[in-house]
Amino acid sequence: MITVLARGHFSVIGLDSSFANFAICDQMSSRVNTEEIEVECPFCGETFSIVVDTSIESQQYVEDCYVCCRPILFRVNCAENEEPQVNAERS
Numbered sequence: 028m029i030t031v032l033a034r035g036h037f038s039v040i041g042l043d044s045s046f047a048n049f050a051i052c053d054q055m056s057s058r059v060n061t062e063e064i065e066v067e068c069p070f071c072g073e074t075f076s077i078v079v080d081t082s083i084e085s086q087q088y089v090e091d092c093y094v095c096c097r098p099i100l101f102r103v104n105c106a107e108n109e110e111p112q113v114n115a116e117r118s
């Protein structure tokens with residue numbers, strides 16, 4: 028009986044420390060500059076939004092269309108104090 032109570036106590040401590048970790052993660056993620064940009068799929072023409080990391084000046088990556096699942100090549104340019112430019116091409 029005493030052992031069971033002790034285990035219960037330990038698990039409560041474990042929960043508390045993981046809540047503290049979540050709080051730290053939230054603070055870190057708010058420092059990252061991300062922006063949601065609407066793009067048009069070059070294959071099916073559907074528009075959907077992607078999340079762009081605007082702290083990177085120039086980047087390109089391939090991501091599958093959320094609608095037709097074909098690979099789209101995204102070219103993202105983020106000049107300082109300007110709207111990010113996103114180019115979606117068939118890869």
Ligand SMILES: [Zn+2]
Binds near residue numbers: 072094
């Ligand atoms: Zn598509």
